[in-house]
Amino acid sequence: GEDVEQSLFLSVREGDSSVINCTYTDSSSTYLYWYKQEPGAGLQLLTYIFSNMDMKQDQRLTVLLNKKDKHLSLRIADTQTGDSAIYFCAESAQSGNTPLVFGKGTRLSVIA
């Protein structure tokens, strides 16, 4: 079945950039997502990218997609302490009526 892999931990200093990486196995992935989860809370969609795109930028967030290598990354510029959370990479094969396959999540710790 589909698999999504992420590194489990990342620690950065406040003001630096954070890069969270993700790899996936399903070559038919159509949509790739980044979700943020704060302690005890639900999921917040941060951004998404279609598989026919290479890059997407949204304010401090930059998503890079290498479809050939099935590699997705999320860069957070000027990381703040409020960015400390768990970040989940997820993919789905098609739009609508399809569940997401999640990675295990990367715990980002921002050091002041």
Next chain:
Amino acid sequence: GAVVSQHPSWVICKSGTSVKIECRSLDFQATTMFWYRQFPKQSLMLMATSNEGSKATYEQGVEKDKFLINHASLTLSTLTVTSAHPEDSSFYICSADPAGQPSYEQFFGPGTRLTVL
């Protein structure tokens, strides 16, 4: 934006009792809702796909008689954990897919934390 609510947000129950968790789409209709389970410090695992007006589709390893899903309307799906045991303690999250239109986004509820004593 579209809002999905879950009720209750947390529940503590005794072993052997049943617990019902509701997932509602507040401002849109959802023919399909998904139920996920998240263990501490782990990822979300899909439990089942809930389709309005039909039986739910369960993932391999998920006991359908233990986790009863009912999707009685286009805005409500319920998950009932029957005869709960401590190993059922987890964070349960639902998501809803807007009906009738292709959508890149599923909308997630805030989750329900179940603790079984």
